[in-house]
Amino acid sequence: MDALDVIEWQDVTGQEIAHRWPPHGPGNIRLGAQLTVRESQAAVFFRDGQALDTFSAGRHTLETLNLPLLQKLINIPFGGTTPFQAEVYFVNLRTMTDLKWGTRSPILFRDKELAMVQLRAYGMFTCRVADPQLFVNKVVGTEGRYDVDAIEAWMRSFIVARFNDTLGDVLETILDLGRVYDEIGIACRERCREDFDKFGIELLDLLVEAITPPEEVQTMINERTSMEAVGDMGKFTQYRTAQAIGDMAKAGGGAGGMEVGAGLGAGIGLGQAMAGAMAQAQQQAQQPAAAAAATVPCPKCGVAMPVGAKFCPGCGEKIEAGGHCTECGAAIPAGAKFCPGCGQKVGG
DSSP states (O other): OEEEEOOOOOOOOSSSEEEEEEESSOEEEEEEEEEEEEETTTEEETTTEEEEEEESSSSOOOOOOHHHHHHHHOOOOOTTTTEEEEEEEEEEEEEEEEEEEESSSSEEEEETTTEEEEEEEEEEEEESSSSSHHHHHIIITTTEEEEEEHHHHOOOOHHHHHHHHHHHHHSSSSSGGGGGGGHHHHHHHHHHHHHTTTTTTEEEEEEEEEEEEOOOHHHHHHHHHHHHOOOOOHHHHHHHHHHHHHHHHHTTTTHHHHHHHHHHHHHHHHHHHHHHHHHHHHHHHHHHHHHHOOOOOTTTTOOOOEEEOBBBBTTBBBOTTSBOOOTTTBBBOOTOOOOOOTBTTOOO
8 A cells, every 4th residue: 555645534424423544454654744634623543553642633744753652663764754554533523413312212200299100201412522532442443434323322322321310319290390301401411421521522411302291191281280270260260251241341242242142151151050069069968967967766676767757667666756856856754845955845
């Protein structure tokens, strides 16, 4: 292979994060060759699997002054013009934006109000390569190229794992999700930073776009939210009635007034129906107590019988007149003229 005097790399796709030169095997490089590193790039020299030096943006003339480690590995005869074998990894340092993360399958969350709930979550994150040499050694390895899709898929697994831990620490119930999105994102980002730092990557930002429960749970949450928005049902009915009256006054009669009147009648009818249902429920709740107060036990068999009954419905025993007071149900001794419980005159 001929020795090259110019070494450079330009990403035409905009998707490459690391690019190896040459793609396969070692390359022949002549001392004095020109290395061009563009803005937002870094170039890492490797020889025999060992990282030698890292170059930042600019044009560099390769010589022993800027490759001090290389001088220890090669001989420089013939005035320093002999080729040497090495590889160069160009690393893109630009900020990678609009990267996606999300849960592939629902995660189980212990909700303090809704018990166990399955949740899905997704969002975006932003990162960049902060240490090119560490990134090449730990992530890229010997691959010829490494693109955005690969780093996105690799980092996603870290984020989802840390998100699962963070959710249980920050959130108690999904009913509070609306006010803790930012807190969850910040906490998850801080947990992930340490993981990414070990590979020479800086996590700049992490956003939680949505955390979604199953459809049936979301329906229940919506219904609960609607009930809380209504608040006092009586005041809500009064408000809607007053609003309908105002609309009818604005309509000024005619067809529009008739329509509003119909709506008003429906609203009033709904309120009356609700009031009637509540009254009926209250009356039914009071009936057992009233029924219990209107009965007395049979002195022979103990079966409950109506006050003033002449015969027991359980055993047929004849109840002597004056046996129990017709007002309070208290037992009346034989020959008594007044009830000992309430003072009611017996037989009067």
